[in-house]
Every structure is written in C-alpha cells, then in structure tokens.
Amino acid sequence: MGSPSANPTVRTQLGGAVQQNSALSVTGLLERLFAHTFTGLVYAQIWEDPVVDMEALEIGPDDAIVAIASGGCNVMSYLTAGPASVEAVDLSPAHIALNRLKYAAPVHLPDHEAFFRMFGRADVQGNADLFDRHLAPHLDVATVDYWNGRMGVTGRRIAMFERGFYRYGALGLFISWAHRIARLNGVDLTGFVRCRDLDEQKRFFEDKVRPAIDSRVIRWITLNRASLFGLGIPPQQYEALASAADGDMHAVLTERTRALMCDFPVRDNYFAWAAFNRGYDPSGEGPLPPYLQRENFETVRANAHKASIRNRTLTDFLSDAPAASKDCYVLLDAQDWMTDAQLNDLWTQITRTARPGARVIFRTAGIETILPGRVSDSLLGRWDYHAERSADLHRKDRSAIYGGFHLYTLRD
Incomplete structure (x- = not known):
C-alpha cells in the first residue's frame, strides 16, 4: 500500500463513493474536500456500539461476517463472539493500517497489560517500542511503512500512541x-x-x-x-x-x-x-469496548487470525465472493452517502452472497430506513425489516449520534 497521494486507486474509489455532483458546484467541491479527508485517519475509534451490533446479529460459531471497518473497534469486538470469520473493507489507507495493527496486537503483544497500554491508554511512553519489538516484525511492509511514516515534524505516526491516539x-x-x-x-x-x-x-x-x-x-x-x-x-x-x-x-x-x-x-x-475525556478511563476500571476488556483478551487473541481487511468498496469485495457464503453484513452508515444506483448494486451483491437467514445491520443519520422506494422491490422483497426490534436496538446504542438503527434478515 502506498501513501494516499501516490495511490490513484484509492482516490478513484473514494471519489466513486462520495462524489455525486459536478466539481464546479458548491456541493461537488465539498464532496471532493470530504473525499480528501478520508485519505487520512478519520476515526481513531469507531462510533457504532458493537454490543448493540452483536445483539442484533446473534453471531454464532459458523457465521461469516462482512463489515466496513472504520476504526476497527467493531471487527475486534465481534471476535469476542467467536465467529467463523470477519472480513472487513475500508477505503481509507489509514484505517487499513490501523486495523492490521489491531489484528496483530493481541497475538504478538506479551499480555493484556501491554494490549491495554497500546489501545486503552494509548498515551504511554514506550508504546512505540512495543510496536518496534513485538508488532512490526509480523506486519506487512505497507502497514509498517505507514506507522513509520513521518507525521509533520513531530516524528513517526506510531508516536500517536504515546501522545493520546484518540485525540488524532x-x-x-x-x-x-x-x-x-x-x-x-x-x-x-x-x-x-x-x-x-x-x-x-x-x-x-x-x-x-x-x-x-x-x-x-x-x-x-x-x-x-x-x-x-x-x-x-x-x-x-x-x-x-x-x-x-x-x-x-x-x-x-x-x-x-x-x-x-x-x-x-x-x-x-x-x-x-x-x-x-478524549480517551478511555486510564485506570482500566471504566467502560471499555468489548475487545479491550480484560476478561475477553484470551478470546480475542485466539480469534484474531479470523479477521482480515481489504482496501476495497464493499460492493466490489462482495462481487468476488461466492454465492450464499455470508451470514452477517455490517454497513455502518455508508448507505447514507449512496445514490440509488449504488444502493441497488450493493444490495444485488448482498442478496446474491447471503445465506438463508442472513442479517444486515446499518445506521442512518435520519430516523427512517432509507431503502424502500430506492432499492428495487425485487431485491428488497426478499428481506424482512424488523421495525420494532430496530427501534429497540437504536435506543440501546450508547454512541447516540445516529437517528436510526436498522436490521434486515433474508427470508428462507
């Protein structure tokens, strides 16, 4: 993986995801500025509640999960439920590097104390040394290059974990x-x-x-x-x-x-x-994402090999997947960005790759599900929308920033 500025594929994918208007219009200019934002780190921590996700998905040991990764807290937390696999995608090279760092950390860091220092405290001198000694030897070249890359005049990017990563x-x-x-x-x-x-x-x-x-x-x-x-x-x-x-x-x-x-x-x-507080409770006694909780560390360590990530759109990734091969789909709020054509392309691939009983979850900035009237009836008619359960799950979402949480299941 090259730097974002050197990788035309990244720019093309980001442009296709968010650019819907002419560059000469105000909205088109804003879309291009937003796409540029996503070439760097956007979310040090994901802002969807993985506990609500797991309640909705009812993850079992045979389930193959596909998710948009963002900061990776969701993918890591799903590992506590012991699925068969979690395949993630994201368009931000920074998010790719962050996820790969997280997948390697529970396996190669010495213990939960070191893991919590790195991702729970994320502001401790010596975290860069943990990266150099325990993680870098097990990471791909592009990920190591990313974290060793310069961050302005302040040093390597990995030093963010010594200065308060969640402030970046x-x-x-x-x-x-x-x-x-x-x-x-x-x-x-x-x-x-x-x-x-x-x-x-x-x-x-x-x-x-x-x-x-x-x-x-x-x-x-x-x-x-x-x-x-x-x-x-x-x-x-x-x-x-x-x-x-x-x-x-x-x-x-x-x-x-x-x-x-x-x-x-x-x-x-x-x-x-x-x-x-711009970070978790440094004592470790406060609330934490499931993957950082001490009691889940050995489970996360044992299941970390099941997580993977690719720098692709979800639609593109699913187009190469076998039919009837996935059980759970986590779309975050990405559909809010999509045109009707993009939504139909995505749901064509979701429906093709879904096993009977598959679950799809997503969030919306607005309150209502955005799919009726936009996704074709021939596709959406194969799925059941659980309105009451969706509303109940939304009320439990501790991030509290979305208007709606939505759960669909494929009819048998």
Whole structure:
C-alpha cells in the first residue's frame, strides 16, 4: 500500500463513493474536500456500539461476517463472539493500517497489560517500542511503512500512541475543537466523566453544555456543511441528518448531544469517555469496548487470525465472493452517502452472497430506513425489516449520534 497521494486507486474509489455532483458546484467541491479527508485517519475509534451490533446479529460459531471497518473497534469486538470469520473493507489507507495493527496486537503483544497500554491508554511512553519489538516484525511492509511514516515534524505516526491516539484523526480534532470552544464559554467538559448518576449528568448538560451549544459560534458552525467533516458527515449525509428536525441542524446536534450525555450512565458508556475525556478511563476500571476488556483478551487473541481487511468498496469485495457464503453484513452508515444506483448494486451483491437467514445491520443519520422506494422491490422483497426490534436496538446504542438503527434478515 502506498501513501494516499501516490495511490490513484484509492482516490478513484473514494471519489466513486462520495462524489455525486459536478466539481464546479458548491456541493461537488465539498464532496471532493470530504473525499480528501478520508485519505487520512478519520476515526481513531469507531462510533457504532458493537454490543448493540452483536445483539442484533446473534453471531454464532459458523457465521461469516462482512463489515466496513472504520476504526476497527467493531471487527475486534465481534471476535469476542467467536465467529467463523470477519472480513472487513475500508477505503481509507489509514484505517487499513490501523486495523492490521489491531489484528496483530493481541497475538504478538506479551499480555493484556501491554494490549491495554497500546489501545486503552494509548498515551504511554514506550508504546512505540512495543510496536518496534513485538508488532512490526509480523506486519506487512505497507502497514509498517505507514506507522513509520513521518507525521509533520513531530516524528513517526506510531508516536500517536504515546501522545493520546484518540485525540488524532478528523474526529479527534473535531472533539478537541469542541473542548476549546467549551472552555471559551467557561466549561470544562472533562468534568462530565465525574458525574455520579444520571441526575448529575442531566444537570451538567442543562447548566453547562446546552448554553455553550446555543452560543452564536456553535450555531454558525452547524450551518456550515464542511464544519462537520470531522464527524465523518459528507454533504449528502448532512441533509439527511438535518431532516430529522425539519432542516434544523442545530436542533439535531443538540438532541444527539443530550442523548449521549443523559440517556446512559457515564460509568457504562465509553463513548461518553471518548467525547468528554478524549480517551478511555486510564485506570482500566471504566467502560471499555468489548475487545479491550480484560476478561475477553484470551478470546480475542485466539480469534484474531479470523479477521482480515481489504482496501476495497464493499460492493466490489462482495462481487468476488461466492454465492450464499455470508451470514452477517455490517454497513455502518455508508448507505447514507449512496445514490440509488449504488444502493441497488450493493444490495444485488448482498442478496446474491447471503445465506438463508442472513442479517444486515446499518445506521442512518435520519430516523427512517432509507431503502424502500430506492432499492428495487425485487431485491428488497426478499428481506424482512424488523421495525420494532430496530427501534429497540437504536435506543440501546450508547454512541447516540445516529437517528436510526436498522436490521434486515433474508427470508428462507
């Protein structure tokens, strides 16, 4: 794998995924800026709750899972359920390198303590040495080259794991700016993780965060589609997100922030820690993704060889897969970006490769499933949509940033 700038295939794939309008239009220009964002690290941590995913998918030992990888927390966490395989895809070379690093880590690092230092703390001097001594010898050349690559004038990219990895990437920088803006309004967001119960969390939101969100600066930012690239929201998805509140993006972001802060105890929600502490509880006693939990380490280590990743679109990857060979499909929110033609191409391949009873899960910026009326009846008619269960699972999603969670199953 070359650098993003040297790899025309990456640029072509990213362009095909998000560029739907002329480069001479405002929307077309924003789409191209967003595609450029995805050539680098976007998500140091994925923002879909893998616990909800696993409840929906009901993963068994014979299940072959296909997933869009993003930051890889989902793929790693699925390994705790012991599937037959987890095949991941992603268009970001940075995400590819991050996933390959994660797949190697439980196998080749000495123990859970070292694994947690690397990916739980992710801010400890000596983590680069762990990479050099234990991981680099077992990684492919492109992945080693990526992590050894220079990051500005500050050193190698692997040094991010000594400086606070979860503060990096487009999302990490977005969260950092949110903290800076909050401080300008006299609010220290890190205090949120010290709330003792939901009542304290609600008071923190109402007394400190809501007034900051209502500031003129934040209101201006929410009107700017490019300002939300750090959340991984392309121009197409911006409109879908705003539609959840009749076009009022400020109202949508206020409600999603309220849900993150007020609907789940912070002691159980590592997404809240990532947002307000910019990293997990360094003691290891706080909430963690399943793959980082001590009790799951040996299971993850034993199953890590079942995970793989490719730098391809999901549709392209499935087109080479045998018919009736997959059981679970994890689409994240990627369909929000797609044209009708792209959706039909994707679901043609999903339906062809799905075994009877296969499950598909995805999230949407808006509330409703986006498939009816866009995917042909001949395809969608072979799948059952579980509306009530989807709504229940959505309410359990601790990341709280999406409008809807959706579960489809293939009819026998």
